[in-house]
Amino acid sequence: MNVSKKLFVITGPTGIGKTDLLYQYLNQQEQIFEVVSLDSRQVYRYMSIGTASPEPYIKKKIPHHLVEFLEPNQSYSAGKFVKDAQTIIQDIWNRNKIPILCGGTGFYLKAFNTGMFYIEEDPEKKQEIRNMLNQLSPQERLKLLQEIDPSSLTTDNDKLGKGFIHPNDTYRIFRSLELYYLTGKTLAMHYKEMDQHKNKKEYEGIFIVPDLEKWESHLKIRAEKMVECGFIEEAINLFRNYGECPALKTPGYKETYDLYLKFGEELLHQKEFKEEIVHLLYSTHKKYGKAQIKWFKNEKSLKPVTYQEAEKFLENLANSIIINN
Numbered sequence: 001m002n003v004s005k006k007l008f009v010i011t012g013p014t015g016i017g018k019t020d021l022l023y024q025y026l027n028q029q030e031q032i033f034e035v036v037s038l039d040s041r042q043v044y045r046y047m048s049i050g051t052a053s054p055e056p057y058i059k060k061k062i063p064h065h066l067v068e069f070l071e072p073n074q075s076y077s078a079g080k081f082v083k084d085a086q087t088i089i090q091d092i093w094n095r096n097k098i099p100i101l102c103g104g105t106g107f108y109l110k111a112f113n114t115g116m117f118y119i120e121e122d123p124e125k126k127q128e129i130r131n132m133l134n135q136l137s138p139q140e141r142l143k144l145l146q147e148i149d150p151s152s153l154t155t156d157n158d159k160l161g162k163g164f165i166h167p168n169d170t171y172r173i174f175r176s177l178e179l180y181y182l183t184g185k186t187l188a189m190h191y192k193e194m195d196q197h198k199n200k201k202e203y204e205g206i207f208i209v210p211d212l213e214k215w216e217s218h219l220k221i222r223a224e225k226m227v228e229c230g231f232i233e234e235a236i237n238l239f240r241n242y243g244e245c246p247a248l249k250t251p252g253y254k255e256t257y258d259l260y261l262k263f264g265e266e267l268l269h270q271k272e273f274k275e276e277i278v279h280l281l282y283s284t285h286k287k288y289g290k291a292q293i294k295w296f297k298n299e300k301s302l303k304p305v306t307y308q309e310a311e312k313f314l315e316n317l318a319n320s321i322i323i324n325n
Contacts, residue, residue: 008205026318034092109299132181138173149176207304209304238253239260
């Protein structure tokens, strides 16, 4: 089968059922579709319960990328996501398959749309450069940037952004000089190079707008199942093995960590604590989900749809592939 370079994007708030929808309608023996996760939390290992990571039987039928590959004490950025996602999508196309970006991290999608460069940074070298720049006054740093890349400085407000810096913007002047000494290119140079080589990817994307009453009810049920399946044990093991780490930014984990510090192992055995953590997961996921809803409603590249319309979208997608096969 000859598949053209198509890309689809499926987004929605946490707990709306995106993964289940994909499995229900795109579960084909030929494995035509592959998912590139648009989720900044599912990148971490050892957190499959609290991040609602796809079950193994789902990943067996529909390959998933950028899921459970990172240690909890490692950081991951939007720039790194863009670089990884672009590489994976191209590989999927090269293998004559269809990539689907699926998840709820709006900032990752924005970075993917607008373009964002990623730089492998040497922490020691970076600190040396910062120490050097901190010894200079703001005026000296401005003069240095004027010598290195005068075209990046502008007082025209319409030109600001993408590396163009106002002479009074001390933070971006510092950042541009830092990048220059790290990479040999200023902020403006990186953006210019990125625009020259950017391969714009057209996609068809939807945002699943939830029925709030049904969605909140599902969040409660999901929180109960998470605790039943061992979320508390999963969270405590994360704390024991990694302590304070980037993965703790995941909704529900930091709050559970605070309770663990206060009450210790009782968290595993007392019914009232389990009930409290169910409520904690429900409330943090609800808050996070509402922020996602607000974000995606402003994303012009996505078509807002109901859950039923999302089902129809995926059903039509699957049928179109079968017909063309």
